[in-house]
Amino acid sequence: xxxxxxxKSRLNIEDVIGEYVELKRAGRNFKGLSPFGSxxxxxxxxxxxxxxxxxxxxxxxxxxxxxxxxxxxxxxxGALELLARKAGVDLEQFRGQGGPSGQSKEALFTILELATKxxxxxxxxxxxxxxxxxxxxxFSKETALEWQLGYAPNSxxxxxxxxxxxxxxxxxxxxAGLTNRYGGDMFRGRIMIPLADPQGRVIGFTARLLxxxxxxxxxxxxxxxxxxxxxxxxxxxxxAKDAVRRSNYAVVSEGNLDVxxxxxxxxxxxxxxxxxxxxxxxxxxxxxxxxxxxxxxxxDKAGLNATERAIPIASKVGVTLSIISLPSGKDxxxxxxxxxxxxxxxxxxxxxxxxxxxxxxxxxxxxxxxxGKRQFTDVLLPTIQALTDSVEKDxxxxxxxxxxxxxxxxxxxxxxxxxxxxxxALKKTPKPTVVDPLLQKTNRSIGLLMSIMxxxxxxxxxxxxxxxxxxxxEAADMRQFxxxxxxxxxxxAEGLPAEQRDYGNRxxxxxxxxxxxxDPSEIxxxxxxxxxxxxxxxxxxxxxxxxxxxxxxxxxxxxxxxxLTKVAALNKLRR
Numbered sequence: 001x002x003x004x005x006x007x008k009s010r011l012n013i014e015d016v017i018g019e020y021v022e023l024k025r026a027g028r029n030f031k032g033l034s035p036f037g038s039x040x041x042x043x044x045x046x047x048x049x050x051x052x053x054x055x056x057x058x059x060x061x062x063x064x065x066x067x068x069x070x071x072x073x074x075x076x077x078g079a080l081e082l083l084a085r086k087a088g089v090d091l092e093q094f095r096g097q098g099g100p101s102g103q104s105k106e107a108l109f110t111i112l113e114l115a116t117k118x119x120x121x122x123x124x125x126x127x128x129x130x131x132x133x134x135x136x137x138x139f140s141k142e143t144a145l146e147w148q149l150g151y152a153p154n155s156x157x158x159x160x161x162x163x164x165x166x167x168x169x170x171x172x173x174x175x176a177g178l179t180n181r182y183g184g185d186m187f188r189g190r191i192m193i194p195l196a197d198p199q200g201r202v203i204g205f206t207a208r209l210l211x212x213x214x215x216x217x218x219x220x221x222x223x224x225x226x227x228x229x230x231x232x233x234x235x236x237x238x239x240a241k242d243a244v245r246r247s248n249y250a251v252v253s254e255g256n257l258d259v260x261x262x263x264x265x266x267x268x269x270x271x272x273x274x275x276x277x278x279x280x281x282x283x284x285x286x287x288x289x290x291x292x293x294x295x296x297x298x299x300d301k302a303g304l305n306a307t308e309r310a311i312p313i314a315s316k317v318g319v320t321l322s323i324i325s326l327p328s329g330k331d332x333x334x335x336x337x338x339x340x341x342x343x344x345x346x347x348x349x350x351x352x353x354x355x356x357x358x359x360x361x362x363x364x365x366x367x368x369x370x371x372g373k374r375q376f377t378d379v380l381l382p383t384i385q386a387l388t389d390s391v392e393k394d395x396x397x398x399x400x401x402x403x404x405x406x407x408x409x410x411x412x413x414x415x416x417x418x419x420x421x422x423x424x425a426l427k428k429t430p431k432p433t434v435v436d437p438l439l440q441k442t443n444r445s446i447g448l449l450m451s452i453m454x455x456x457x458x459x460x461x462x463x464x465x466x467x468x469x470x471x472x473x474e475a476a477d478m479r480q481f482x483x484x485x486x487x488x489x490x491x492x493a494e495g496l497p498a499e500q501r502d503y504g505n506r507x508x509x510x511x512x513x514x515x516x517x518x519d520p521s522e523i524x525x526x527x528x529x530x531x532x533x534x535x536x537x538x539x540x541x542x543x544x545x546x547x548x549x550x551x552x553x554x555x556x557x558x559x560x561x562x563x564l565t566k567v568a569a570l571n572k573l574r575r
Contacts, residue, residue, distance in 0.1 A: 004065070007080070007089050011083065013046060013053065013064045014046050016067065017046055017064070020035055020067075020071050023046060028512065029045055029047050029048070030045070031044065032046070036057070036058045036070070037058060043056040044057070047508070051063055051064070054506070065079045065080065065083065068082055072288075073289060091106075105227060108172065109227070111172060114163060114166060115176070115202075115205075116192075116202050118150075120148060120150045122151045122152065122153050123151035123191075126153075128210060129151035133149055139260060139264060149192065152187035152207060155185070156185065157184050158185060176227070177204055177223050187205060189210055190209055191210055193206040193256050195221075196238045198234075198237050200239075203227040204221065204227065205221070206221050206222075206235075221274060229281075230274040232282070233274065234273060234282055235273065236256070236270065237285065239268065240259075240269055240270060242268075244269045244289045245290070249293070249294055250269055250289065250293055250294065251270040251271070251295075251347050252272065252273060253270060253271070253272045254272060254297055254298065258331060261336045261337075265336045265343065267343060267344055267347065277306065283310075283313055287318065287319050291318065293314065293321050294324050295307065295321065295322070295353070296324040296332060308383055315386060315387045315388045315389065316388060321352075323351050325351065325356070357383065358403065362403070367404055381415055384396045439541050442470075442537040446475050446534055447506075447507070449466075450478055451510045451511035451515070452511065454507050454508065454511065455515075456523060457488065457489060459527050462528070462531050466531055542566060
């Protein structure tokens with residue numbers, strides 16, 4: 001048995017999902033409101049028998065691993081590790097001989113957990129550290145405990161010696177990012193702020209200098225390790241993700257202490273990154289919980305540069321980026337101390353990021369002069385060019401033309417020059433395939449009909465009188481299987497063959513959702529309606545396709561005759 005099978009044998013999918021969605025029994029299945037949107041009627045289904053889930057409102061579905069990936073913003077490996085811990089499964093026993101051993105990630109997690117407790121113990125006994133956190137920063141004891149704040153003693157090897165006393169090797173302590181190049185403690189005389197992954201496991205630290213020292217950096221972070229990557233880590237996400245889901249937006253601030261202050265003030269949809277370097281990985285991590293990202297960066301040069309870089313990244317990821325402007329000279333922590341209601345208000349009134357950028361550069365550049373207009377467009381046109389939405393791009397070109405009082409054509413020309421100069425290596429992306437709505441309707445009806453055919457053996461004669469060429473792919477394979485196995489009973493048999501199983505499970509869930517509540521006498525009538533609808537819609541679709549093909553003369557005479565024959569046969573079967 002592999003790790004996935006072992007986890008599935010120990011966990012029930014309804015229990016795993018039930019921690020996120022309120023489920024109610026619906027026959028053999030469970031129903032609930034979709035966690036991926038706002039709805040009043042439950043369209044989220046969980047099948048304990050098949051160990052699958054499907055959300056009919058969004059079209060998403062899968063097993064317990066895919067659900068955890070969706071809800072926690074994890075890749076498969078992360079979901080595997082989370083569910084393994086929940087199930088009490090040791091993944092080490094499933095690793096090959098060539099896999100990590102003493103330097104495994106789990107060992108590093110344990111080392112960092114011990115380090116966090118060590119720092120918390122030191123914090124509780126250090127008057128200066130307590131004074132800074134509880135009085136100067138005005139954090140409560142409950143907040144300090146929730147965020148696991150600590151203190152690193154100002155000595156050479158206190159933490160290293162502690163961890164070695166617990167039988168951990170110096171090589172592993174170094175790999176966790178806790179030692180300097182001389183083998184001593186990385187962090188000394190600093191307030192310790194643990195950095196956690198989305199599940200709350202410590203992966204590193206931010207350390208704030210306690211005593212003023214002009215020769216020492218105020219903040220230092222854990223270096224890159226197997227667990228910590230500052231280009232991916234979103235601080236506070238483990239405690240913010242539920243609030244982000246509820247509010248449907250996330251506020252990204254510059255400082256970790258700003259995040260803590262906001263959470264203490266009960267505004268919990270706030271996170272931070274390492275400085276203002278917002279990356280694609282950061283936005284992708286947040287996009288798993290919301291598509292509305294609001295930046296709260298300083299309006300200085302660093303903030304401007306960060307916003308410029310973030311706008312095209314947000315466009316690429318597909319999230320909406322906006323900017324929160326604070327009263328002059330304030331940061332979130334100061335504003336919350338002054339009046340938390342102001343903070344609550346300003347985060348609900350963000351300005352679209354590119355509008356904010358335009359307003360800031362209007363102040364910095366004299367746009368009434370030709371050099372000023374050139375400088376203004378030099379800065380903003382590359383950002384506009386990087387937008388992926390053509391309507392949004394058109395809007396901002398019109399706005400720039402109006403702001404600068406220049407012709408739109410001049411901006412378009414310069415935009416083309418910008419594209420040629422700065423984007424020579426961009427690859428063309430294929431246009432999305434447009435599916436005919438009538439064909440979509442036909443395919444959905446085929447799925448519904450096949451769900452009935454799978455569950456009701458006595459109705460499979462409808463498959464004989466429905467032309468074979470209507471069915472394609474999985475539906476065609478299932479049709480042939482059911483005709484070859486007329487007495488096959490999906491309720492009694494051991495199960496479908498492996499090649500039919502995934503499609504069959506989706507059909508079963510579809511049947512139980514759509515038709516289980518119906519009176520059995522209504523099912524044959526429903527199947528007949530579906531069959532007629534499929535034939536009618538398919539005939540209309542093929543007739544339209546034939547007409548278009550004849551107009552463009554893309555079909556050979558033989559292909560046209562074959563298609564005409566099919567359409568004629570279908571028309572005879574139509575009502």
